[in-house]
Amino acid sequence: MLPKRSDFPPGFLFGAATSAYQIEGHAFGGAGSTHWDTFAATPGNVVRAENGARACDHYHRWGEDLDLLQGGNFDVYRFSTSWARVMPEGRGAVNPEGLDFYDRLVDGMLERGLKPALTLYHWELPSPLADLGGWRNRDIAGWFGDFAQVVAARLGDRLWSAAPINEPWCVGWLSHFLGHHAPGMRDIRATARAMHHVLLAHGTAIGVLRSAGVKNLGAVCNFEYAQPADASPEAAAAARLYDAYYNRFFISGLFRGEYPAELMPAFAPHLPEGWQDDFATIRAPLDWFGLNYYTRKLIGPTGGPWPAHGEVEGPLPKTDMGWEIYPEGLHHFLHMARDYSGELPLFVTENGMAAPDRLAAGTVHDADRIAYLAAHLAACRRAIAEGVPLHGYFCWSLLDNYEWSLGYDKRFGLVHVDFETLRRTPKASYHALAAALQR
Ligand code: FCB
Numbered sequence: 483m484l485p486k487r488s489d490f491p492p493g494f495l496f497g498a499a500t501s502a503y504q505i506e507g508h509a510f511g512g513a514g515s516t517h518w519d520t521f522a523a524t525p526g527n528v529v530r531a532e533n534g535a536r537a538c539d540h541y542h543r544w545g546e547d548l549d550l551l552q553g554g555n556f557d558v559y560r561f562s563t564s565w566a567r568v569m570p571e572g573r574g575a576v577n578p579e580g581l582d583f584y585d586r587l588v589d590g591m592l593e594r595g596l597k598p599a600l601t602l603y604h605w606e607l608p609s610p611l612a613d614l615g616g617w618r619n620r621d622i623a624g625w626f627g628d629f630a631q632v633v634a635a636r637l638g639d640r641l642w643s644a645a646p647i648n649e650p651w652c653v654g655w656l657s658h659f660l661g662h663h664a665p666g667m668r669d670i671r672a673t674a675r676a677m678h679h680v681l682l683a684h685g686t687a688i689g690v691l692r693s694a695g696v697k698n699l700g701a702v703c704n705f706e707y708a709q710p711a712d713a714s715p716e717a718a719a720a721a722r723l724y725d726a727y728y729n730r731f732f733i734s735g736l737f738r739g740e741y742p743a744e745l746m747p748a749f750a751p752h753l754p755e756g757w758q759d760d761f762a763t764i765r766a767p768l769d770w771f772g773l774n775y776y777t778r779k780l781i782g783p784t785g786g787p788w789p790a791h792g793e794v795e796g797p798l799p800k801t802d803m804g805w806e807i808y809p810e811g812l813h814h815f816l817h818m819a820r821d822y823s824g825e826l827p828l829f830v831t832e833n834g835m836a837a838p839d840r841l842a843a844g845t846v847h848d849a850d851r852i853a854y855l856a857a858h859l860a861a862c863r864r865a866i867a868e869g870v871p872l873h874g875y876f877c878w879s880l881l882d883n884y885e886w887s888l889g890y891d892k893r894f895g896l897v898h899v900d901f902e903t904l905r906r907t908p909k910a911s912y913h914a915l916a917a918a919l920q921r
Contacts, residue, residue: 483856484918495874497558501604504883505540512577514570516606521664532889552594555919559596562604572608597642604648617676623686630687634694643698646687650680650732674752681735685763702772702831703732707811711782711794720791721781737822748788771823772831775812777805802836809857816865832878836892846898846909
């Protein structure tokens with residue numbers, strides 16, 4: 483079912499991804515408070531008000547987790563550093579225990595023949611910076627640059643790649659317009675500022691990393707294929723607007739130094755003054771571009787205030803997230819990314835599914851996940867055959883983990899985690915991948 487390593491071009495890299503807050507256990511090792519801790523502590527935001535205080539206890543079990551990556555025949559481990567673990571106040575003093583942890587982790591990867599692919603920020607903003615307005619405050623570009631400097635100085639010589647920020651859309655729109663993620667805002671001005679400042683912080687960090695001698699720098703955006711809910715011109719316009727702020731805003735800023743025109747009438751008044759001048763920083767040259775892809779959405783008009791559209795339930799089979807399975811969307815975005823990034827190497831930096839996994843007799847029969855991965859890997863092969871410069875594919879996720887506002891309910895792992903005992907059990911998908919990726 484799964485294609486084999488030899489079905490891909492020589493040197494094609496396979497990996498698995500995680501993120502700090504979702505697995506480490508934020509209560510350990512002197513990490514500072516983050517906006518996810520306080521968001522989760524506020525009723526109604528997260529299922530059962532669960533947080534990342536213990537998560538998968540990766541902070542203590544990282545050796546076992548790296549062994550799983552090695553045993554799965556993966557080439558790359560995409561992980562992230564927690565800003566509040568490295569700098570508990572977000573600025574100023576460094577927590578030596580935090581830096582030591584990531585130092586050991588990177589060495590542990592190298593010892594096991596794994597390439598360390600760092601993401602600096604995967605969403606756990608230090609609370610003292612949230613108090614200052616977080617992503618709404620233009621100063622975040624400088625604060626983030628300083629954090630990048632500290633991490634680069636300690637880990638930079640041993641990283642395989644580095645990307646500043648995971649999924650700008652989630653940091654911006656999902657967290658400041660829809661309010662589904664921390665800080666849970668619903669405000670268009672906050673959204674426009676956060677979306678622009680995320681890119682400014684990205685460009686600033688790329689400059690810092692580059693000067694520090696860190697190699698192989700990229701950006702990671704998430705994409706959702708937007709299709710009109712029906713054949714009307716109104717639905718077509720609705721899907722196009724959704725596509726503009728979701729799929730094109732960031733990649734267009736990064737590679738073309740402009741934002742999609744259809745967004746501007748409603749959005750431009752809320753962007754920070756002088757935003758056009760920031761593209762010199764935002765467009766800092768990159769070495770690769772990463773795509774995270776999971777699903778498509780059917781979009782139709784709703785009336786009411788801008789953007790006056792919404793999701794319509796689609797007919798395709800769905801994952802445990804309620805997300806339709808649509809591998810053609812990944813194929814579409816691989817081509818779209820190339821339209822922006824040209825011959826820059828592309829990576830699928832996240833792809834995978836949540837399934838209602840049950841542990842029985844020491845294993846999990848997640849045939850649905852194997853089929854999902856196979857279908858998306860087939861979409862990758864098709865794009866490669868058509869000339870798309872795709873150089874690697876990373877699964878989300880190595881472990882079942884803290885799925886943000888859905889708490890520990892949604893299982894995305896190749897490895898099952900029992901959140902009582904913290905025992906790890908590789909699922910059938912893990913074993914299938916390990917066999918397919920044998921060298
Ligand atoms: C992505 C996130 C990741 C995880 C998956 C399911 O948007 O990067 O942390 O939540 O979705």
